[in-house]
Amino acid sequence: MNIQQLIDDIAADVRPYLAQAAPADYIPALAGEDPQQFAMAVATLDGQLYATGHSDKRFSIQSISKAFMLARVLAVYGDALWQRVGKEPSGNPFNSLVQLEYEQGVPRNPFINAGALVVTDIALSQLGDSSSALRDFLREESAQPALDFDYVIAASESEHGHRNAALAHFMKSCGNLHNNVEQVLAHYFRACSLRMNVAELARAGLFLANHGASPVSGAQRLTRSQAKQVNAIMLTCGTYDAAGEFAYRVGLPCKSGVGGGILAVLPGKMSIAVWSPGLDARGNSLAGLEALDRFTTRSGESVF
Numbered sequence: 290m291n292i293q294q295l296i297d298d299i300a301a302d303v304r305p306y307l308a309q310a311a312p313a314d315y316i317p318a319l320a321g322e323d324p325q326q327f328a329m330a331v332a333t334l335d336g337q338l339y340a341t342g343h344s345d346k347r348f349s350i351q352s353i354s355k356a357f358m359l360a361r362v363l364a365v366y367g368d369a370l371w372q373r374v375g376k377e378p379s380g381n382p383f384n385s386l387v388q389l390e391y392e393q394g395v396p397r398n399p400f401i402n403a404g405a406l407v408v409t410d411i412a413l414s415q416l417g418d419s420s421s422a423l424r425d426f427l428r429e430e431s432a433q434p435a436l437d438f439d440y441v442i443a444a445s446e447s448e449h450g451h452r453n454a455a456l457a458h459f460m461k462s463c464g465n466l467h468n469n470v471e472q473v474l475a476h477y478f479r480a481c482s483l484r485m486n487v488a489e490l491a492r493a494g495l496f497l498a499n500h501g502a503s504p505v506s507g508a509q510r511l512t513r514s515q516a517k518q519v520n521a522i523m524l525t526c527g528t529y530d531a532a533g534e535f536a537y538r539v540g541l542p543c544k545s546g547v548g549g550g551i552l553a554v555l556p557g558k559m560s561i562a563v564w565s566p567g568l569d570a571r572g573n574s575l576a577g578l579e580a581l582d583r584f585t586t587r588s589g590e591s592v593f
């Protein structure tokens with residue numbers, strides 16, 4: 290398979306979709322991204338990196354940070370995590386308050402916002418400065434010491450993040466947040482604001498494709514079983530309410546973010562990152578989904 294040719298062709302094919310979607314605007318600092326941008330990168334376990342489009346442009350990884358934070362917390366806290374958060378798809382919007390009340394403050398999974406806030410809370414207790422720990426982890430796993438937070442985006446989200454604050458306060462009232470609510474929110478927003486490009490993101494995802502062992506840093510980040518668990522949750526819960534459609538069309542564990550990025554993992558082979566800021570109705574990058582669908586369909590590669 291000629292991966293470079295394949296992703297160059299895909300970049301050309303998805304161009305018509307770029308005009309059909311708009312960036313997220315509920316975080317005002319994200320709304321200004323030009324929706325005409327598209328980038329895709331593939332990092333393989335044999336050390337190759339292929340990239341196309343605006344692959345040098347860093348964007349706000351937003352909820353993709355939740356997959357890495359989950360991996361960090363699973364590594365240090367293990368299965369005790371599952372006392373505090375579930376592992377089932379939610380079937381509700383990622384920032385829904387309704388289900389949380391029915392379920393007494395125990396979020397359905399680590400990728401809805403409430404679940405990610407609990408994971409952040411555990412990370413604060415276990416790792417100290419959890420957002421900096423995540424940033425340092427991603428610097429090592431992408432081999433890019435310059436990666437950093439976007440403080441403007443973090444501040445913008447903090448200013449408008451009333452729903453996340455509501456989720457956090459509700460969970461605190463149920464005893465499922467142990468640290469100070471403002472502190473948990475600040476670390477969550479900062480982690481979401483991290484800026485990476487698709488090449489850095491694809492590289493950083495390689496430990497998930499390599500059963501927990503990172504070919505970039507040489508570190509064993511997760512056990513083989515934990516890497517399977519993170520990938521499984523990405524497949525079933527990683528793309529908001531479209532996990533079924535992603536499994537059907539793409540057939541890979543994926544985690545998306547409202548910044549327009551999507552990380553996809555093909556265990557045993559490669560990690561793929563796409564970015565285009567225009568989102569579909571369910572909050573996933575419209576061109577990103579089209580690109581991943583074409584990638585697995587044309588290459589014949591998927592987990593199925």
Ligand code: GLU
Nearest residue numbers: 351352402481546547548
């Ligand atoms: N920081 C965003 C929020 O909490 C992340 C959302 C996302 O990317 O899904 O709303």
